[in-house]
Amino acid sequence: MRMRSTSGSVARRRGIIALVIGVLACTFVATPTASAHGTIVGPATRAYQCWQSWGSQHTNPAMQQQDPMCWQAFQANADTMWNWMSALRDGLGGNFQGATPDGQLCSNALSRNNALNNPGRWRTTSVGSSFTMRLYDQASHGADFFRVYVSKNGFDPTTQRLGWGNLDHVTTTGRFAPAQNISFNVQTNGTYRGHHVVFTIWQASHLDQAYMWCSDVNFG
Known part of the structure; x- marks a missing residue:
């Protein structure tokens, strides 16, 4: 009795599996681009600084002593650092202050x-009276x-949560065309010294999405 050849059906099944895998791969590759966003990397925002410093060694017990503010952030929610590019809110319509309570x-x-x-000794980036935001x-x-914005003289980032009344407005830029890397200069009045917070709002162009971050700096 002759056995039926299964080579054709096996080939067809393999072809179908390959097609399904290909479709799924395209979906997974496309997803990060659709959901990806960004942050200020210079001077580094708090989440980005923690990810940059400890992302590859976030279980290192030395972090608790060497960088206690990042340690407490990782303990509270490590996803804050893994998703440093996704600190956005939709549909604020420019009502940043009304929609964002003091301390948040x-x-x-x-x-x-x-x-x-949380206030504390966050790691700082050294800047001068004029510096570049990236x-x-x-x-x-x-x-x-x-x-x-820059936190006012007299505000202590190591003991106080940041509120709108603690800020000096420094500059508002114009529009920027789509690009992965955007830089602009910030000029202060030269009166700031020591540890301050640079607070930045990014109003994205593609949708009504508002990003807000704190970067800790040391004015020399």
Whole structure:
């Protein structure tokens, strides 16, 4: 009795499996681009600084002593650092202050990122009275504008949560075309010294999405 050859059906099944895998692969590759966003990488925001410093060694017990603010942030919610590019809120319509309570500015009022609001000795980036802000935007959304503030003289980031009344408005930029890397200069009045918080609002161009971050700096 002759056995039926199964080579044809096996080949067809393999072809179908390959097609399904190909479709899924395209979906997974496309997803990060669609959902990716960005952050200020210079001077580094709190979440980005923690990810940059400890992302590859986030279980290192030395972090508790060497960088206690990042340690408490990782303990509270490590996803805050893994998703440093996703601190956004939709549909604020420019009502940044009304929609963001005092004490929640550094987290952009996102409860999952609340550890970023905690006062303490966050690592700082040294800057002068004039410095450059650098945004890395994975999906190249562009910007309607950036609005930059510096914490007032007398505000202590190591003991106080940041509120709107603690800020000096420094500059608001114009529009930026879509790009992964955007830079612009910030000029202060030269009166700041020591540890301050640079608070930045990025109004993205593709949708009504508002990003807010705190970067800790040391004015020399």
